[in-house]
Amino acid sequence: xxxxxxxxxxxxxxxxxxxxxxxxxxxxxxxxxxxxxxxxxxxxxxxxxxxxxxxxxxxxxxxxxxxxxxxxxxxxxxxxxxxxxxxxxxxxxxxxxxxxxxxxxxxxxxxxxxxxxxxxxxxxxxxxxxxxxxxxxxxxxxxxxxxxxxxxxxxxxxxxxxxxxxxxxxxxxxxxxxxxxxxxxxxxxxxxxxxxxxxxxxxxxxxxxxxxxxxxxxxxxxxxxxxxxxxxxxxxxxxxxxxxxxxxxxxxxxxxxxxxxxxxxxxxxxxxxxxxxxxxxxxxxxxxxxxxxxxxxxxxxxxxxxxxxxxxxxxxxxxxxxxxxxxxxxxxxxxxxxxxxxxxxxxxxxxxxxxxxxxxxxxxxxxxxxxxxxxxxxxxxxxxxxxxxxxxxxxxxxxxxxxxxxxxxxxxxxxxxxxxxxxxxxxxxxxxxxxxxxxxxxxxxxxxxxxxxxxxxxxxxxxxxxxxxxxxxxxxxxxxxxxxxxxxxxxxxxxxxxxxxxxxxxxxx
Amino acid sequence: xxxxxxxxxxxxxxxxxxxxxxxxxxxxxxxxxxxxxxxxxxxxxxxxxxxxxxxxxxxxxxxxxxxxxxxxxxxxxxxxxxxxxxxxxxxxxxxxxxxxxxxxxxx
Numbered sequence: 001x002x003x004x005x006x007x008x009x010x011x012x013x014x015x016x017x018x019x020x021x022x023x024x025x026x027x028x029x030x031x032x033x034x035x036x037x038x039x040x041x042x043x044x045x046x047x048x049x050x051x052x053x054x055x056x057x058x059x060x061x062x063x064x065x066x067x068x069x070x071x072x073x074x075x076x077x078x079x080x081x082x083x084x085x086x087x088x089x090x091x092x093x094x095x096x097x098x099x100x101x102x103x104x105x106x107x108x109x110x111x112x113x114x115x116x117x118x119x120x121x122x123x124x125x126x127x128x129x130x131x132x133x134x135x136x137x138x139x140x141x142x143x144x145x146x147x148x149x150x151x152x153x154x155x156x157x158x159x160x161x162x163x164x165x166x167x168x169x170x171x172x173x174x175x176x177x178x179x180x181x182x183x184x185x186x187x188x189x190x191x192x193x194x195x196x197x198x199x200x201x202x203x204x205x206x207x208x209x210x211x212x213x214x215x216x217x218x219x220x221x222x223x224x225x226x227x228x229x230x231x232x233x234x235x236x237x238x239x240x241x242x243x244x245x246x247x248x249x250x251x252x253x254x255x256x257x258x259x260x261x262x263x264x265x266x267x268x269x270x271x272x273x274x275x276x277x278x279x280x281x282x283x284x285x286x287x288x289x290x291x292x293x294x295x296x297x298x299x300x301x302x303x304x305x306x307x308x309x310x311x312x313x314x315x316x317x318x319x320x321x322x323x324x325x326x327x328x329x330x331x332x333x334x335x336x337x338x339x340x341x342x343x344x345x346x347x348x349x350x351x352x353x354x355x356x357x358x359x360x361x362x363x364x365x366x367x368x369x370x371x372x373x374x375x376x377x378x379x380x381x382x383x384x385x386x387x388x389x390x391x392x393x394x395x396x397x398x399x400x401x402x403x404x405x406x407x408x409x410x411x412x413x414x415x416x417x418x419x420x421x422x423x424x425x426x427x428x429x430x431x432x433x434x435x436x437x438x439x440x441x442x443x444x445x446x447x448x449x450x451x452x453x454x455x456x457x458x459x460x461x462x463x464x465x466x467x468x469x470x471x472x473x474x475x476x477x478x479x480x481x482x483x484x485x486x487x488x489x490x491x492x493x494x495x496x497x498x499x500x501x502x503x504x505x506x507x508x509x
Numbered sequence: 510x511x512x513x514x515x516x517x518x519x520x521x522x523x524x525x526x527x528x529x530x531x532x533x534x535x536x537x538x539x540x541x542x543x544x545x546x547x548x549x550x551x552x553x554x555x556x557x558x559x560x561x562x563x564x565x566x567x568x569x570x571x572x573x574x575x576x577x578x579x580x581x582x583x584x585x586x587x588x589x590x591x592x593x594x595x596x597x598x599x600x601x602x603x604x605x606x607x608x609x610x611x612x613x614x615x616x
Contacts (some may be wrong), residue, residue, distance in 0.1 A: 043515050190513070343546045380543055388574060398572045401547040402536045412546040420541055422548065424611060426589075432522050433589075433609040435536065448512045453522040460524040463534060463552040 021061040023129035038127045044190040046262075047255035051128030054250045057242035058137040065137060069144060072232045076148060079228040084155045093221040094289040095160065095498035096489050099353040101226060102162040103283060104214055105153045106352060107179045109146040110170040114183040115198055116142035122191050131250075134243050138199075141236040152229040160494050162352035165480035169352055172467070173479045174458035175279070175344070177408045181455060182276045186269075188451075192251060193265050199244035201269035205311075207237060208302040210277050213284045216292040252318040259319050268447065270323030271440035275407035282340030285366065286358060294369035295337045304330065325440035328416060334370060335419050338377045343412045345385070346397040350472060352481055354489035357386045376419060394488045400459045404437035405452050406444050411437045429453060526608035531555060533608040535601070537566065540615045544573045548611065559604050560597030576616075584614040 012020060029037055041048065060068065082088075092098070119139035126132045150166075157163040170176045186197035202210075215230030217223075248266075251258045281295035293301075312322050341355070348355040358366060363382075366374040388395045401410035415423045425442040427434050429449040436442040445452050461467050468478025484493030512518040526533055533555050538548035549569070553562060567578035586593050588605050595604040606612060 040515065044513055190515075339546070342543070346546055384544065384574070395544075395572065397545060397549075398569060399549040399551065402538075402550045410547040420543055422538070422540075422543075422546075424538065424548070426611070430522075432525060433607070435609065435611075450512050450518050450520065454520045456523060459550045460534065463550070464524075464528050 015059075018059055018061055021063070022056065022133045026129035034127065038125055040125050040191055041127055044192050044261065046192045046251055046258050048127070048251075049254055051126075051131065053253065054128045054131040054134075055246060056130040056134040056137075057239050057246055058134055060137065065140065069140075072235075073144070073148065076228050076232045077151070080152060080155065080225050083225050088222075088224055089156060089159050090501055091222045095494045096287070096354070096356070097217075097221040097223065097289050098156060098160045098162075098494060099355070099489070100214070100217060100283045100287045101153060101156065101223065102160075102353040103175075103279060103287075104226075105149065105163055106166045106169050106173070106176055107279070109149045110167070111179050111183050112142045112146035112149065114187055116140075116146060118187045118194055118198070122194070125191060131247075134246075138240055138243060141240065145233055145236070148229055148232065152225045155225065159497070161482070161484040161492070162354075162486070164482065165352075168480040172458075173350075173352065173481075174347070175351060175409075177456065177458050178276060178279065181408050182272055185272065185451070192247075192261075195244070195247040195251075196262060196265040197269040197272070199240070200248045201244075201266065201273045203237070203240040204244040205270060205307055206273045206277055206303070207241060208306070209298055210280055211237065212302065213280055213292060213295075213298060217284070217288045220290040220292050221288060248315075248320075249318070252315075252320070256319075263320060264447070266320065267324040268444050271325050271329075271438075271444060272407070274329050275404075275409060275438075275441065278336055278340050278409065281337040282344055285337035285369070286341040286355075286362070287353075291365055296333045296369065299329075299333045324443070325438070328438065328440060331416050332413070334373045335414065338370070338373060339412050339414065340409075342377070342381055343401075343410050346395060347401070347410070349396040349487050350476060350479070350481070351486040352479075353485075354487055354492050354494065356489035357382055357389060373419065380420070389490075396487075400462060402435060403457045403459050404441050405434045405455055405457070406436055406441035408455065408457060409437060411435065413437045524609070529608075533602075533606075533610075535562075535606055536609060536611045538611055538613040539570065540613050542573065542616070544575075545570075548613075553601060555602040555606075556600045558598055559595040559601055562601055563597070580616045581614070584616060587613045 035042065058065070116139050119135045119142060122135035123132050123139055126135060153163060170180060183198075186194050189197065211230065211233075215227055218226035218230060248262060251262050281299075284292070284295045284298065308322055308326065312320065344351065344353075345355040345357075363374075363378065367378075385395050401412070403409070404411055411422055411424065413423050415421045423438055425436040425438065427436065427442060427446050427449070429445075430453075432453070434445060434449070434452070436445050458467070462470075462475055468474045489495055524534070529552060531554055532552050535551050535553050536548045537551060539545055551565075553565075563581055567581055570576045570581075571578065586595055588595075589607070589610050591605070593605060
């Protein structure tokens with residue numbers, strides 16, 4: 001008697017399973033024209049002949065994505081709980097470290113959320129199933145990052161100023177219009193420009209300059225939650241980098257006519273991104289009680305070495321040249337952080353972080369990191385600012401600054417080779433004058449003036465009466481600022497609280 | 510170059526002069542003095558006499574402890590890259606200051 005043989009069901013390999021559950025779910029359109037179903041992928045002028053050439057770098061099914069991310073999130077939340085229960089905030093390097101995290105919380109989660117929204121749009125509107133699925137995964141990542149960043153920093157909100165209204169602030173406060181306008185600019189572009197702006201320029205070219213300083217800064221300064229968030233996000237970020245690179249190569253390989261379009265976007269978005277992360281330069285060199293590396297060193301390693309000498313050598317194969325204003329950025333590495341922090345210092349009475357004159361230890365570090373340029377800034381501005389403090393005052397700029405029409409940063413950057421003369425560039429468009437801070441921002445303005453004439457410049461909005469009232473206290477209320485959020489660090493609520501917590505610890509011990 | 514867009518892309522300036530009534534924005538730049546990290550942006554009546562404008566600046570720049578207010582009486586004024594000798598009793602507008610003009614000096 002023979003046992004009836006049943007053919008065993010062959011289990012699909014990982015690759016087959018991925019294929020079956022992602023892009024094999026796509027179908028050819030039968031009663032709708034492709035251009036009607038995907039109306040946004042032609043107007044930018046990018047020519048695509050074969051969407052199937054776009055590989056999805058995630059190679060995860062939704063099920064495995066959820067499982068994997070849930071595990072990572074569980075680990076992060078366990079760390080957050082442990083940190084909260086053990087009063088981890090007491091073992092930070094110093095309360096002033098929180099200033100870096102205030103800027104991070106006020107500026108970054110809203111950007112992550114904008115990235116989530118726009119990748120969700122791509123997940124619907126790109127023609128190819130591989131590209132759509134990759135965008136869906138990145139969209140979910142960005143939403144998770146927004147959430148986990150908010151949760152990571154929420155514990156600190158119980159103890160430090162400046163973190164209570166980050167969401168309102170990111171819409172209103174002057175320095176936060178810098179990241180907001182950056183994402184507005186990218187999100188109102190077409191899908192391919194978005195991919196170059198965020199997928200490539202931001203997530204690939206500049207991401208290490210943005211994330212490594214924050215996460216290493218966290219590790220060096222006892223901020224276990226932020227460091228853990230950084231590790232948790234790292235595996236996502238590496239996929240985002242791959243997607244960004246995949247995107248640019250796809251465009252370049254599809255048609256040689258795409259090259260000049262892609263190059264112009266690269267030129268624009270390198271400069272937009274570089275100006276945005278100048279806030280990070282000021283943070284790295286002036287706001288971390290324990291430094292990781294200087295902005296200059298980070299720029300040399302993560303940008304000049306890895307990108308200019310690595311990535312751009314590869315992209316030269318397609319005819320891509322380094323971004324048009326890269327030389328300007330390179331020469332600025334010696335002075336960028338000094339200028340940004342000096343801007344933040346004199347306007348921090350209208351900010352949700354505090355600043356102070358670098359102390360002796362900080363100054364020694366700055367002198368070593370910037371032997372040529374620190375002495376200039378020390379003698380010209382910081383010694384004088386210290387003198388004002390010694391006489392019982394505190395220098396804040398009594399007015400409102402001229403802003404760059406494109407990057408929206410106060411026009412404090414200087415002419416190449418002349419650190420004492422601010423750079424002034426102007427354009428006339430339809431009879432109206434517009435100001436920009438650099439050749440890079442001027443070029444961007446003149447390329448698309450219709451876009452930037454709409455810029456919501458915080459200073460101009462204040463003068464138009466759209467920000468709560470005519471005086472600084474009115475504007476501060478409208479910004480959501482509360483006593484203790486901004487101004488001088490020495491004598492601030494954060495500093496006094498910190499001293500009190502540690503004094504009582506000693507007494508009890 | 511026009512914005513590449515899915516439909517006509519044309520919006521008014523969000524800081525056009527008419528939004529300020531009889532006033533206009535004026536940028537004032539003390540060139541070569543990094544104590545003021547960027548040029549200042551002010552809202553002034555177009556009809557404000559130049560002399561009154563200089564009076565406001567004499568107060569404003571006292572935020573620099575080394576500033577000598579009377580030094581502004583003998584500076585070379587530059588309006589939108591043109592060296593000028595303004596008439597203190599004439600309006601800013603009559604002296605050539607337009608919306609978002611750059612008025613600069615060095616001491």
